[in-house]
Amino acid sequence: MARCVGRSxxxxxxxxxxxxxxxxxxxxxxxxxTKIKSATFLSPKLVMKPGSVANPFLFDIDFxxxxxxxxxxDAEVVDQDxxxxxxxxxxxxxxxxxxxxxxxxFNLSHRDMPxxxxxxxxLVSKPDYILVRNGGLCRNTVRHFxxxxxxxxxxxxxxxxxxxxxxxxxEERPDGYEFKWLLNIHAIDTRGVVDKSGCTExxxxxxxxxxxxxxxxxxxxxxxxxxxCYDKTQCLVRNGFGNVEEKTRTxxxxxxxxxxxxxxxxxVPAKVYILDVTDSWERxxxxxxxxxxxxxxxxxxxxxxxxxxxxxxxxKKKSLMIPFNGYIVYGAxxxxxxxxxxxxxxxxxxxxxxSMAKYGNGDEAGxxxxxxxxxxxxxxxxxxxxxxxxxxxxxxxxxxxxxHTGVMGLFYILVAQQLPEPESSLPALFQEHAKSVSFLTFxxxxxxxxxxxxxxxxVYRRQNREDxxxxxxx
Numbered sequence: 001m002a003r004c005v006g007r008s009x010x011x012x013x014x015x016x017x018x019x020x021x022x023x024x025x026x027x028x029x030x031x032x033x034t035k036i037k038s039a040t041f042l043s044p045k046l047v048m049k050p051g052s053v054a055n056p057f058l059f060d061i062d063f064x065x066x067x068x069x070x071x072x073x074d075a076e077v078v079d080q081d082x083x084x085x086x087x088x089x090x091x092x093x094x095x096x097x098x099x100x101x102x103x104x105x106f107n108l109s110h111r112d113m114p115x116x117x118x119x120x121x122x123l124v125s126k127p128d129y130i131l132v133r134n135g136g137l138c139r140n141t142v143r144h145f146x147x148x149x150x151x152x153x154x155x156x157x158x159x160x161x162x163x164x165x166x167x168x169x170x171e172e173r174p175d176g177y178e179f180k181w182l183l184n185i186h187a188i189d190t191r192g193v194v195d196k197s198g199c200t201e202x203x204x205x206x207x208x209x210x211x212x213x214x215x216x217x218x219x220x221x222x223x224x225x226x227x228x229c230y231d232k233t234q235c236l237v238r239n240g241f242g243n244v245e246e247k248t249r250t251x252x253x254x255x256x257x258x259x260x261x262x263x264x265x266x267x268v269p270a271k272v273y274i275l276d277v278t279d280s281w282e283r284x285x286x287x288x289x290x291x292x293x294x295x296x297x298x299x300x301x302x303x304x305x306x307x308x309x310x311x312x313x314x315x316k317k318k319s320l321m322i323p324f325n326g327y328i329v330y331g332a333x334x335x336x337x338x339x340x341x342x343x344x345x346x347x348x349x350x351x352x353x354x355s356m357a358k359y360g361n362g363d364e365a366g367x368x369x370x371x372x373x374x375x376x377x378x379x380x381x382x383x384x385x386x387x388x389x390x391x392x393x394x395x396x397x398x399x400x401x402x403x404h405t406g407v408m409g410l411f412y413i414l415v416a417q418q419l420p421e422p423e424s425s426l427p428a429l430f431q432e433h434a435k436s437v438s439f440l441t442f443x444x445x446x447x448x449x450x451x452x453x454x455x456x457x458x459v460y461r462r463q464n465r466e467d468x469x470x471x472x473x474x
Contacts, residue, residue, distance in 0.1 A: 035260050036071055039064060042078075043183055043253040048090060050192040050244050051199070053207075055231035056185065059108045061097075063181040067262040069164025069269070072157045073097065073146040075255040076365070077187060084365035085251060087150050087373075091200040093186040093229070094334075095253055096147035099132040099167065101177035108182075130174065134272040135415065137281070137320060138296035142274050142410065144184075148334060153366040154358055154374025155332060162420050163270040163329050164260055185253050188229060192241035197337065197370075199236075201405045202229035206236045224405030225299045270329055270414040275344070277318045277394045277409030294320075298410075302338060304403040313340065314400040316409060319347075319393045326415035327383035328352060332375050333396070334410040339372055340397040344411055347391050353378035353413070383416060 041062040046054045077085045077092055102108050106128045133143040145165065148155055159165060168179040190196045198206045203224035211217055213230040222228075229235070237244060260267060278297035305312035331353030333342035341356035358374035360367040367373060386392070396409035 036258050037064070037260065038256060038258045040254065040256045043185060043255070045080075046185065046187055046251045046253075047248060048187065048189040048251055049248040050189055050241060051235040051237040052189045053229050053231060053233045053235070054185065054187045055229075058183045058185070060102075060180045061183045064257055064259050065168070065179075067169055068167050068259045069159075069262050069267045070145075070167055071159050071164055071258040071260060073255065073257055074157055075148070075152050075253055078252055078254045080250045080252075082254070084153075086363065086365040087368040087371045088196065088363070089189070089191050090251060091188045091190050091196075091371075092150055092152060093188055093200065093202075094147060094149040094184075095152070095186070095255075096144035096184045097181060097255075098144040098184075099179060099181050101130040101132065101174055102180055103128045104176055104178055108180075130177065132179075134274055135324070136273060137294045137323070138274070138276055138279065139294050141296050141298055142276055144274075145272050149336065149372075151334070151358070151372045151375045156377040157332075158377075159270060159414060160329055160379055162266070162268050163414065163416055164262075164267045165272060165414070166262060166267075166269040167259075169262075183253070186229075187251065188235065190235070191247065192237045192244070194236045194238045198224075199229075200337065201407075202226060203405055204228035207233050208236070209233060223301060225301075226406060268416055268418065268420050270416045271326075273324075273413050273415055275318075275320060275392075275394055275411040275413070277316050277342075277396045277411075279318055279320060281318075281320060283319075283321060283391075299406045299408055302398045302400050302404040302407055305400040312400040314398045315395065316398075317393055317395045319391050322386050322390050322392055323388055324415065324417075325386070325388050326417050327385050327419060328413050329380060329383045329416055330412075330414040331355065331378035332412050334408055334412065335372060335375065335396065335398070336404065336407045337370070337372060338398045338400075338402075338404040338407065340399060342394070342396045342409065342411060344413070345393055345395070347393065352384050352386075352392070353411075355411070383419065386415070 043061065044056075044058050046056070048054060075095055077090055079085055100108070108129050131143060132145075134145055146157065148157075173179055188199055188202075190199050193199045193206075195203075195206060201224050204210075204218060204222065204227075207228045209218065209228050212227040218227055276296040276298065278300050280295045280297070281293055300316070302314045305314075331344060333355035335342065335357055339357045341354065343354045344352045346352065354376075355378065356376045357372045358376065359369070360371055360373040361369050363369070394409065394411055398404060398407060
């Protein structure tokens with residue numbers, strides 16, 4: 001009996017020893033998860049009433065400071081009690097975040113920078129401030145680092161390990177300047193309006209505007225878009241909805257930033273590039289694909305198809321020559337209501353990223369029926385190499401069963417200029433953690449071995465006693 005028990009204990013402990021001996025710091029433990037910091041902030045308040053539009057530029061917003069690597073940026077609209085606000089009450093047309101340098105002692109405000117949407121071609125750098133732009137390709141607009149719209153709650157912005165978006169490198173900061181962030185929020189309050197989709201698509205007739213915010217006449221063939229729903233415009237509210245002023249409320253953009261402190265020997269930088277399907281670039285002799293050759297219109301109109309039916313799809317394509325070498329490590333598209341999905345692929349048709357629209361089917365925030373509540377993101381087991389001079393094609397699909405105004409077709413990609421060192425898995429940043437895990441593994445294995453030896457010795461002695469007693473009785 002003792003022999004059976006002993007063998008059972010030894011077998012069990014040997015199995016345990018085998019398991020413990022195979023324990024090693026997991027791949028994830030060497031990634032940035034163990035070093036990621038997180039902070040949540042609220043934007044300055046937005047005062048909204050039924051039908052109103054807020055489209056402010058907010059300067060020097062709360063943001064992590066120093067030389068860091070951004071791992072994600074997520075946002076949503078909340079009320080004064082912190083409750084998420086559904087899209088069918090306040091539509092988040094877009095939010096964009098952009099870094100800038102400002103001369104020390106100078107406070108940037110609306111007086112210094114023209115008020116317009118975050119995709120404004122009028123937003124330019126001046127001696128008192130210098131805008132930090134993404135990698136391109138648009139020279140006149142779409143300069144931001146982060147930005148989404150109605151899809152913000154269910155679109156992953158996570159930057160995969162070991163990459164991060166490098167921010168505020170002190171070697172790149174001009175002398176006498178500080179590094180700060182600006183936020184542009186474009187929100188439309190659709191409570192009580194006569195046509196929710198018309199208001200969110202910024203149809204000019206619903207806003208009763210004939211001039212843009214700079215006093216310029218809007219062209220007769222421009223039916224809707226950013227020029228008609230600028231800051232402090234009003235979409236038509238239905239009669240009998242009640243006292244609009246009594247329904248005024250305060251909202252905020254709640255945003256969460258995740259980051260790591262920068263260590264150039266460990267974290268691999270990835271740069272933001274935004275591609276626009278409305279880009280006017282065309283290949284010509286001597287083209288380099290440089291941003292000076294690109295003019296992006298940002299928005300366009302989807303006309304209704306002539307035949308009714310579910311098969312009505314508007315397909316818009318644009319081929320662009322890439323002026324850089326690198327490795328794509330992330331991709332996602334931005335579309336408005338009516339969007340079906342988008343794709344980025346090579347000239348030979350090889351797919352790089354397909355980003356599909358996700359629609360809600362309920363009333364609660366994050367699942368609003370009829371609204372795009374998310375776009376799928378692309379992550380890669382192995383980064384996708386692209387080369388300077390290579391042509392990539394954007395394709396954006398919208399349902400054209402009905403017409404849509406002011407739609408967008410932007411593709412966000414993160415590009416690393418280099419790959420991490422082979423088998424490095426970011427060990428330098430986490431070697432202390434890895435060493436502690438290795439020590440604990442060694443300690444556990446030692447204890448298990450000692451216990452196995454002790455039990456084996458006890459069993460052996462007991463077995464000898466039993467065998468000796470039996471021999472005496474014979």
